[in-house]
Amino acid sequence: MLAIYRKYRPTTFDDVLGQDLVVKTLKEAARRDRLAHAYLLSGPRGTGKTTTARLIAKIANCETREKDAAFRAKGEPCNVCNACKDINSGRAIDVVEIDAASNRGIDDIRNLKEIVATAPGFFKQKIFIIDEAHMLTKEAFNALLKTLEEPPPYVILILATTEAEKIPATISSRTQQFYFKRVSVDKIIGKLKDIAGTEKIRISAEALELIAASAEGSFRDAESLLDQLHSFGSEEIKLEDVEITLGKVGFDKLSQIAGFLLENNLDRSLETLSDIEDHGFNLAQFTKDLIQYLRRTAVLKYNPEMNEAFKGELMNEHLEKLVAHARIFKDGHVNLIKTLINAYSQMRYSEFPIIPLEVALVESLKNTNKH
Ligand SMILES: Nc1ncnc2c1ncn2[C@@H]1O[C@H](COP(=O)(O)OP(=O)(O)O)[C@@H](O)[C@H]1O
Numbered sequence: 001m002l003a004i005y006r007k008y009r010p011t012t013f014d015d016v017l018g019q020d021l022v023v024k025t026l027k028e029a030a031r032r033d034r035l036a037h038a039y040l041l042s043g044p045r046g047t048g049k050t051t052t053a054r055l056i057a058k059i060a061n062c063e064t065r066e067k068d069a070a071f072r073a074k075g076e077p078c079n080v081c082n083a084c085k086d087i088n089s090g091r092a093i094d095v096v097e098i099d100a101a102s103n104r105g106i107d108d109i110r111n112l113k114e115i116v117a118t119a120p121g122f123f124k125q126k127i128f129i130i131d132e133a134h135m136l137t138k139e140a141f142n143a144l145l146k147t148l149e150e151p152p153p154y155v156i157l158i159l160a161t162t163e164a165e166k167i168p169a170t171i172s173s174r175t176q177q178f179y180f181k182r183v184s185v186d187k188i189i190g191k192l193k194d195i196a197g198t199e200k201i202r203i204s205a206e207a208l209e210l211i212a213a214s215a216e217g218s219f220r221d222a223e224s225l226l227d228q229l230h231s232f233g234s235e236e237i238k239l240e241d242v243e244i245t246l247g248k249v250g251f252d253k254l255s256q257i258a259g260f261l262l263e264n265n266l267d268r269s270l271e272t273l274s275d276i277e278d279h280g281f282n283l284a285q286f287t288k289d290l291i292q293y294l295r296r297t298a299v300l301k302y303n304p305e306m307n308e309a310f311k312g313e314l315m316n317e318h319l320e321k322l323v324a325h326a327r328i329f330k331d332g333h334v335n336l337i338k339t340l341i342n343a344y345s346q347m348r349y350s351e352f353p354i355i356p357l358e359v360a361l362v363e364s365l366k367n368t369n370k371h
């Protein structure tokens with residue numbers, strides 16, 4: 001069975017979510033039939049770089065676009081002609097995808113030169129997609145530079161990378177560059193909902209939210225996790241299933257213990273902590289999430305305008321919870337964050353990771369209570 005993230009790879013620009021500027025610019029180029037010879041697509045994983053590279057490949061070779069000017073004006077590939085279908089299924093010989101992370105040897109550079117030097121076999125344009133391009137060797141970049149200086153008319157070179165700053169300027173300056181953004185939690189939830197609907201996957205709202213929030217802006221991570229959870233075959237995916245799979249507690253539990261801490265309620269804090277340990281959650285992960293929660297609370301207390309910046313990372317009702325906690329956050333709580341950071345570095349080497357964490361809570365809550 002096709003993995004969800006493959007099955008739901010956008011086949012049109014309109015389906016590429018959260019990358020408005022990239023989409024707008026490329027659609028316009030497609031309408032006017034003015035693609036560049038080389039592109040550099042950069043940004044976090046799972047945000048649409050490979051997807052966009054394939055869309056460019058289709059725009060360059062779509063037979064319907066070639067024949068039908070009215071259709072061309074849409075700025076989209078048709079997805080029904082042979083070229084589009086071949087590219088969608090990954091069978092197109094003239095679309096060469098190389099993963100630079102696993103092909104770093106001298107043979108590959110020779111290969112690369114050969115591929116660029118030979119005209120396309122079937123298509124109008126030969127598309128050369130180099131993934132993780134920052135991993136290329138110096139020799140490979142030099143070979144590429146030659147191509148970029150005198151690109152054969154039939155070649156479109158697309159570099160994709162998560163680390164644009166590692167691409168030599170001699171290369172990047174000869175490409176058209178697009179920056180892909182981390183995607184907002186809301187957009188991820190929206191797409192997951194659509195997928196769940198089509199696949200008839202039953203999943204609770206809280207479970208969806210945790211999947212989306214833990215994906216850190218990556219559609220692929222979210223879709224893969226949904227896939228994994230679905231393959232367990234339970235009737236309905238519940239929050240607990242996601243929590244167990246991730247070894248990570250959901251927002252509500254996190255918010256609950258943060259509340260106890262901010263109210264200096266040591267009893268309930270320790271109780272909740274022990275509860276979390278009993279359920280087998282990864283305590284280091286939990287501590288990291290708790291630190292992140294409190295850090296956001298602190299930031300909101302001292303700079304309420306950061307609200308805007310957090311909107312992409314959090315759902316609205318979660319953000320409201322944080323804002324409420326920011327109101328009871330006191331200067332002394334900064335120390336709590338510090339102590340937790342300390343505990344975090346200790347617990348990774350401790351045989352009983354809960355102990356540094358408990359000590360941290362006792363220490364900092366006792367102190368805060370005094371002031
Ligand atoms: N902008 C996006 N809009 C909708 N789905 C996306 C987007 N970006 C990624 N995806 C989903 O994630 C999968 C992987 O995306 P991909 O383009 O390969 O990411 P990467 O940026 O790592 O190359 C796609 O098949 C698709 O299901």
Ligand SMILES: [Mg+2]
Pocket residue numbers: 049050051131160
């Ligand atoms: Mg990719």
Ligand SMILES: [Zn+2]
Pocket residue numbers: 061062063064065077078079080081082083084085
């Ligand atoms: Zn087509």
